[in-house]
Amino acid sequence: MSKRVISLMMVVMLVGMMLAGCASKPEPAAEPAPAAEPAAAEPAAEPAAEPAAEPAAEPKxxxxxxxxxxxxxxxxxxxxxxxxxxxxxxxxxxxxxxxxxxxxxxxxxxxxxxxxxxxxxxxxxxxxxxxxxxxxxxxxxxxxxxxxxxxxxxxxxxxxxxxxxAENEGSFLVGVIAGLKTETNKIGFIGGMKFPLIEKFEYGFRAGVKAVNPDAEVIVNYADSFDDAAKGKEIALVQHQAGADIIFHAAGGVGAGLIEAAKEEKFWAIGVDQDQSHMAPENVLCSMIKRVDVGVLSVAKSVVDGNFQGGTLLFDSKNNGVGYSDKAGNLTDDLKAAADKYLEAIKAGTFVVPATEAEFNAFEAPSL
CATH class of the missing domain: 3.40.50.2300 (Response regulator)
Structure with a gap:
């Protein structure tokens, strides 16, 4: 064999070995790439991105x-x-x-x-x-x-x-208390605005006084406001100077002026709607209670229960919608006993408490 042939054979063998080495060596591109991992790792594929998961779409x-x-x-x-x-x-x-x-x-x-x-x-x-x-x-x-x-x-x-x-019924009870408690036989009433609703307080109160003390005079004034405390104080002082030693109000925020005057001049005030003795424990004799909170709560419950209805809901003496309170303890046992006696008579229907001027004028106090 000639040298030339042997040289050619060696070249061919070297080339074959190089090709074989190249084919067996793994290239980086052939390895599994991160991009080949599950698509769930991509933010766009997360379920939270769907509109149905937005808070605004959830039911109220x-x-x-x-x-x-x-x-x-x-x-x-x-x-x-x-x-x-x-x-x-x-x-x-x-x-x-x-x-x-x-x-x-x-x-x-x-x-x-x-x-x-x-x-x-x-x-x-x-x-x-x-x-x-x-x-x-x-x-x-x-x-x-x-x-x-x-x-x-x-x-x-x-x-x-x-x-x-039934504001007239609760007002009647504190009228009984005032009529028995007064020492001057002069009692005051301050109304907010002169409307039939506030007149229910007035005539119920006056009827309560009349039932136990027909000789007592009730001085009546209206403030034409439900928020003017200064006006309430002014009226209260005038009534007190005229001899009133107990004054009842149905005047919202105006009543704060009455209670301030009672505290300064040392006479009795009667609160309204909720117990107001905390405003002047030594000068708020008692309060006429009107359970607005109970009425509001009752309607809220009907909404929750799904049985809300339009129409009238009456809260009176029979369902404890009105009454009186004595958190400060200023009422004696005999005053409470008298008020409670009339309360039971009202619940029993023994008599009807006046709510208007005409009813008051025709009212005859029951003998209990």
Missing amino acids: SELVMGMITDTGGLGDQSFNDSAWLGLEEAEKQFGIKRQVLESQSADDYSPNLVSFAEEKTDIIYGVGFLFVEAMKAAADQFPDQKFAIVDSSGLEKPNVAEIVF
């Missing part, structure tokens, strides 16, 4: 109550605060969220009702008889919205619950 689970105050506002330690306590209790018992809008004037009633309705609030309360016209309009504008009004009836709207009270 929390009920919301909206309360609109009258012009007395929260902090009156009377009517509005009592309603707010009812919503607080509903929040505790049923987990219903509560919200409030305070009215600075009657012009705020309609806008506040509409505001809550447009938010689809589950139940909207208008606290006070002055809401009547605004409530009627809102009930018609939002027929599927649930409303409640405190202290008014006769709206005849299927979506409005009407929470009313």
